[in-house]
Amino acid sequence: MVKYKAKVYVLLKEGILDAEGKVTKNALKTLGFNVEKVKVGKVFEIIFETTSNDNPESVVEEMCRKLLANPVVNIYEYEIEVLDEK
């Protein structure tokens, strides 16, 4: 088994109004920052194991498709690192 750590970033697609991002942008501007755009999303840090034959990317892809992201409104990216090989 191989132990991995994945960091998954989920954001709204371009073209879908990011209401939280807009509010956050305005709040940052109120604080005096020269902000042009803010996108608000979610980060998932996931520690998981697979057999050495399994492709960890396809496992994370499946997690995204089934639960972490909604393909109608979201885009996602991820990074995967190996934590431990047994």
Added chain:
Amino acid sequence: MTKKIGVVVYPGTNCDFDVVHALKIAGAKPFRIWYKEISELNDVDAIVIPGGFSYGDYIRAGAIAAQTKITEKVREMAENGMPILGICNGFQVLVESGILPGALTVNKTARFVCKWVHLKVVRADTPFTSLFEENEVIKMPIAHAEGRYIPDKNFSTDLVVLQYSNEKGEVNENSNPNGSYLNVAGISNKGKNVLGLMPHPERASEKILGGEDGLRMFKSLLEFLKR
């Protein structure tokens, strides 16, 4: 025969007792079904998925409830024609599970909206709207943070059942409380046996609450079941 209506309860659902109360007023025999007791669904004439905050709205509202075994069973029953009504968080579960097309995301204002709204009944030919007139304007309360409807490739305007409007029935940006595409407040599947809506009919089921238009939705369902 009194019609049995199963009211699905996930961890975090909180409108189940109100829905049961309203269904009783409408003349049904409702009972709550805990999400683990899937077999209780075998004995129902219709299903209501009530509002609340299933699984704390974690990830996205309705996303985790959509992946439960009971929702998988609800999907099978939906495909076989069972009347299913999803209210608020129940609607979110229906879109997240793909039983209804599209998605519901954070309101345009990024605020929780809680108020009475006017709705235009676009289609009176569903099991849930048969006691309304087409184009009738009705009133129900909404209470949600993630109610902005976004269509996907399976959406078509024929599926729109309710739209946010003003009291004259005009559908425009001013009468849109959350930024929903085409002011969508409720949509059905192609078979019309599944309806999801953000407004709360159970909170508009007694005069003392401010209106009875929601009760007519439950009564429509019972009329349909008697046929």
